[in-house]
Amino acid sequence: MTNHLHTGADQPGIRGMIARNPLRAFFVLALGLSWAAWVPYILSPHGLGLWDLHFPELLGTAQFTGVLPGALLGPLGSAFLVTAVTDGRPGLRRWVGRLWRWRVSWRWYALALVGVPAVIVVSGLPLSGGQVQAPSAAALLMLVPGLVVQVFTTGLSEEPGWRDFALPRLQDRFGPLGAAGILGPLWALWHVPLYLSDWGGWPDAHWTEPLVFAAFTITFNVVMVWAFNRTGESLPLVLLLHVGVNNTISTLWADMYPGMTAGTMMLGLTATSTVAAAVLLVATRGRLGYASTGAPTLPVPTAPALVGSNDGTR
Template structure:
């Protein structure tokens, strides 16, 4: 299967690896006591997509394919797109914060960039943690491996939508144990999925616009995570920030001119034949 259905194999392996790593956390939520834990256990689950990408690449393309994937991670293409990737989350967060806190602050801007979960970390440590875990761990798989192959046979929007479904499924254990997910009702889950879809659209736009720069989407993913989880945020800021991301995703989607999602050339992976792609 790893050879015949490469993309399907990637998704299955991504789920299996991440869900297995997270199993002590979600099994405990279901009443099953699992003794073993890792430091920062939740973060290790982010390695599922990147691990799956390397496994499927190694099986099908050998050493040269693995080297090519590594090079795609470390290659630098444009400062402009890196700055866009870092700037969008920062600017949107600051707007959301000032709207909610300009008069009488409930949370303080001096705490921006510090982890609410790990307050002992400095700003650089918190950002680097997000780059190396959910930024690198997810994006090498979702955008570095899956998206180019989906764009071989689908337009950018459809590729983003298809990828969103698998990306959402990957998150399901978090709804059993992770704060911020466990208290979501049906309406909140629907809103979360819509934001995930539009986030996928933005990431596709960044990936294609930067001519396939994985560093760009890794930085954006990490910056978004920092924006949503830093100590200077609260529920109101998170709600506003989510709304702004949604509006940005819609703008990228409907903008008809050069630089929009539909007019930006797609980055595709030419190593697969049509029969290798299952969706």
């Protein structure tokens, strides 16, 4: 088990309350701070259109200025704050330390950056209705720049919170299966308000799309938990797994499947990630690579998992 110090648990007031309930404090802050920061964007013409506030566009989208600040403030900011209050400098060193665990087998990077994206692309074939085309040169050229952008936006805003801060604590307390059962739904819930903006396709998205996305997020989280545990809690690996999926969708999907809607895409991705999650749960007997002794191992993956994402900004 990981030993988490509680440096402020005996203090009165908010600091002591956070230190005594770090997981609860993190989830309340992560959701609450992000949701509060997203309110102007959701009310703006980029969402409900109730507030005449226009966010500047970067790289053709206003989501960098309207959505990203809330993402940074929520999971990343909350993880930093709660870790500092609860575990002090030793805890912050452990938290940051996972970000530098790059030394895992090259096969894991091949899985995250080649194997899983390839499976995502192939998963669209049964739903394409025959409307498939080879990716353009422009789309292929955008793969690496798009990945870099995703790493420094989606990846670094979310993963230091969900997988770096919350997952080890949840597994210490509830085991890997319980941790996956808690983290997945909360990760899905965090995204829900964005379906009232252009991030989620408002106002054209069908009401079932948030439900399908939630199902995908919950099953994708099982794959993420497995990868995190099997790589010795390597944050870079799970970060690349996450943003590699997003980048594949944003750069290749629309180019290769011009007639497919976002809702149809999510159905295929959710089915694929559900199969992958089920296989991993059965194959690992619910352990998902978790080493209860606190001695993580770095074995080589035996087969690629199937995961997906909604679009490149999610």
